Amino acid sequence: MKQKSTPLKKRECGPCKACCEVLKIDVPELKKKAHVLCRFHTGTGCGIYETRPPVCQHFLCGWRLFEELDDGWRPDLSGALIVRRDAADVAKDYRDAPYGLSIGIIGGEETMTRPGFAEFVVGEIAKGIPVEIRSNSPGTLLNHHLVDIKAAARDMEATRASLARIFAMIRAARWKRGPLMLWHLYRLEVARQTALMEKRLNKNS
Numbered sequence: 001m002k003q004k005s006t007p008l009k010k011r012e013c014g015p016c017k018a019c020c021e022v023l024k025i026d027v028p029e030l031k032k033k034a035h036v037l038c039r040f041h042t043g044t045g046c047g048i049y050e051t052r053p054p055v056c057q058h059f060l061c062g063w064r065l066f067e068e069l070d071d072g073w074r075p076d077l078s079g080a081l082i083v084r085r086d087a088a089d090v091a092k093d094y095r096d097a098p099y100g101l102s103i104g105i106i107g108g109e110e111t112m113t114r115p116g117f118a119e120f121v122v123g124e125i126a127k128g129i130p131v132e133i134r135s136n137s138p139g140t141l142l143n144h145h146l147v148d149i150k151a152a153a154r155d156m157e158a159t160r161a162s163l164a165r166i167f168a169m170i171r172a173a174r175w176k177r178g179p180l181m182l183w184h185l186y187r188l189e190v191a192r193q194t195a196l197m198e199k200r201l202n203k204n205s
């Protein structure tokens with residue numbers, strides 16, 4: 001939950017409490033698990049707003065930072081909590097990127113297939129930004145699945161279908177332990193490697 005950025009003035013959190021629930025916080029002043037509402041949240045807002053820890057004071061989700069995200073992207077409405085991170089914290093190979101994005105899918109598949117989601121993700125990947133998704137589950141780097149980003153931009157419906165498949169795989173790994181989780185992670189890895197191989201084959205043909 002680390003960052004310091006300039007908020008878009010027109011955006012207010014309103015009733016959203018996604019970050020106070022979804023994110024893990026582990027600083028001396030406050031420790032909370034991911035996907036558990038902070039004990040200081042009253043249900044309508046932060047109960048210690050004036051004295052909330054610096055980590056909370058400095059946090060802004062992507063919806064409060066990115067101009068191109070419209071009002072429907074507020075995390076409690078869209079089901080997508082976008083967190084801007086240092087690029088290297090998202091993917092080591094992308095350390096030269098200006099930032100990275102970690103998108104927590106708190107809605108269902110409809111979050112990934114809603115109009116605008118694929119367009120935003122493809123636009124960020126095309127700029128060289130690492131974008132990972134997770135859903136209270138192991139995450140995966142979408143850059144490794146949407147490897148032919150020009151093709152992904154040309155056929156958004158196919159891209160939405162790919163995103164839905166990726167979501168189903170990470171979701172399947174969600175509550176699994178041991179061999180079952182490994183099996184679902186293996187399927188995800190096969191999908192990632194297949195996408196990379198197809199990209200290489202297309203390049204060579």
Ligand code: SF4
Pocket residue numbers: 012013016017018019020059060061062063064074075076081
């Ligand atoms: S997730 Fe974003 S909009 Fe929601 S409470 Fe946190 S900063 Fe505000």
Ligand code: SF4
Pocket residue numbers: 019020030038039040041042045046047048049052053056
């Ligand atoms: S201290 Fe307040 S702002 Fe920080 S996570 Fe808890 S409820 Fe949210």
